[in-house]
Amino acid sequence: MLGLIVQKFGGSSVASMDKIKNVAARVKAERDRGNQVVVVVSAMGDTTDELIEMAQKAGRNLSDREMDALLATGEQQSAALLALTLQNSGYDAISLTGWQAGISTRGTYSRAQISRIEPDRVVKELDAGKVVVIAGFQGINPDGDITTLGRGGSDTTAVALAAVLDASMCDIFTDVNGVYTADPRLVTNARKLAQVSYDEMLELASLGAVVLQPRAVELAKLYGVRVQVRSSFSLEKGTIILEVEEMETTGIITGVAHDRNVAKLALFDVPDRPGIARTVFKSLASQDINVDMIVQSANRNEHNDISFTITRNDLPRALKVVERVYQEIGAGGFTHGENVAKVSIVGAGMQSNPGVAADMFEALADEDINIEMISTSEIKVSCVVQSQDIERAVQILHQKFKLDQV
């Protein structure tokens, strides 16, 4: 045996029996290379939506426990169908549900977190020479109830299994063939990255370049799991996510990300008193509204202006909160805008190159693109710009940092 590979296929990769046969071919290729293979699958294409639609006919009150019990059947079905397909091409295979694979969870239904994996059964079946197909997105909680892991849960299942089984690689098959230096639809000479670090991937994922759930990346980083994002439909290599120390080369900037799903809110003339920010952002958090960038600046009246961004569909709910809160905190007023978008440069090499942010601002200024907000982290600089400028911003930053060149 060369090693153990975990492969994860999403819902669109297993949407029909024809597609499941395509998945089986990928599994068999890995097996033929002499590797042990664990496969994690999502539910077939529309299964989840169809089940939700049926449940909605029961009424409005859809308890998370029962929805989890209902939806978990989708992955159980695709896992069994893939096992049957593999068996029919002469490969020994077995499907396991989340609880059969020893996946324990904690936390609330519908967005539970994996707390522990006891892989005895998985190891036993692998040792018996079988491909082990595991229903993703699910586990069992301490009450013995079936739980689902929430959005992107199958990615997390795959990475967690790869960690506990000490897999040599966790291949995440998607409809893109890797992580690019920028969105290829905007930048024609965007380049597929051979490698990207966990931290860069986390930034890229949270900045809108969603090819992998941030939770799965965090888990991979924690356990040092090598993850490869690659295409279900092509044999070429994808992008490998690993520790920055393991990377062959690291440029200063790895990629340019953008996010159009941004709305901006600003409270102005906010009294400069302790506890003001807490009041505002606790009120938003209590409504499950995620705040992304926050900028506070002192204005000429010795009052502050507080600006922040949220995802666009949270705007109506956020406005309700702000309408209630702004008088309470004695703010002069508030504004909001939907015609904004966010452009970010990401790179692990940024930490040792202090001039990068200035280069970014200069490149945008040279093109007359106005920067409305700025936020930085150790390996990222993000700017909020007008929506109509976003494509141009991505293109000139890709060019400025020569991302088309290795």
Add this chain to the structure above:
Amino acid sequence: MLGLIVQKFGGSSVASMDKIKNVAARVKAERDRGNQVVVVVSAMGDTTDELIEMAQKAGRNLSDREMDALLATGEQQSAALLALTLQNSGYDAISLTGWQAGISTRGTYSRAQISRIEPDRVVKELDAGKVVVIAGFQGINPDGDITTLGRGGSDTTAVALAAVLDASMCDIFTDVNGVYTADPRLVTNARKLAQVSYDEMLELASLGAVVLQPRAVELAKLYGVRVQVRSSFSLEKGTIILEVEEMETTGIITGVAHDRNVAKLALFDVPDRPGIARTVFKSLASQDINVDMIVQSANRNEHNDISFTITRNDLPRALKVVERVYQEIGAGGFTHGENVAKVSIVGAGMQSNPGVAADMFEALADEDINIEMISTSEIKVSCVVQSQDIERAVQILHQKFKLDQV
């Protein structure tokens, strides 16, 4: 609490969300009477067939283990959907899979048998005031794998749960409203029986009057579970199945059953030697062919004629066996016939009334209906007749034994 009721609803009763709402109404009515309720459901209408159809696209070799894992999702879904429906009408409810309900099985996949039920979780949820909805037809084997119980498995699940929970009644909801003295489509004045004994029900079930799986009846008899066969679509009382000692009245004859799904085979001039019958019937059994009636008679050449009946769709396979075997045993030849059917009278009171069989033969003879084979048990007499005579045979026997009168 008045008591505990187990209700079982089959696939056609939960075929759509509208029908599930109808089921919920039946559950609520029982709950409103102050009873604790355990509900056992089958998969929604066509779900099982749809899953089988998908699996068949994987290839011809459909391993029973994976088919069980696949098909068990159907009941898991309908259980969750019923729980959601009950919750939305203000009734606390919870769905449990077979393994969550503590149902252990033994034996082969696809037709496993319940070996043990540990109802701790079910009792806990009942005590918490919940309606407990359990996925029928399934359990878990000692390997921790999901198993299905085979045909009529949900009936067996319901009866086994009723036994272990000491339920006061196990209501089996079907598309007929009870057990009749004869098929009402053939006999216009057939009467619905208020009560029938376990043994009579076993005979009726195995004689073609299939409203309940024989295994479920056997289990009910073993544990003294009162079972009621009743309609999903009407509120009237059904037929209660119980010990003959508990019955209010017992006539000599309870009902007339018939079965058109019969084929007949006869080997003639079979040498009168030990082991001949064994050779014939072991060969048939090895092909999974169930033999029903067997008649052996000595003919004038001091050889035997051996006739037997099987279900009609087993005939081609049975003929292959007989073609191979008849020379091996030195038989003179064989014949077969498909234009036959079986009529039976069933009654617990028959044991103490030796003239009943003679009455049956006389009634048939009076109508010029030729009897081709006869088989008797303690509470049943069956005759094979020509297919074209079957309706008339049922009608005159119903009349002869005055089954339209209580």
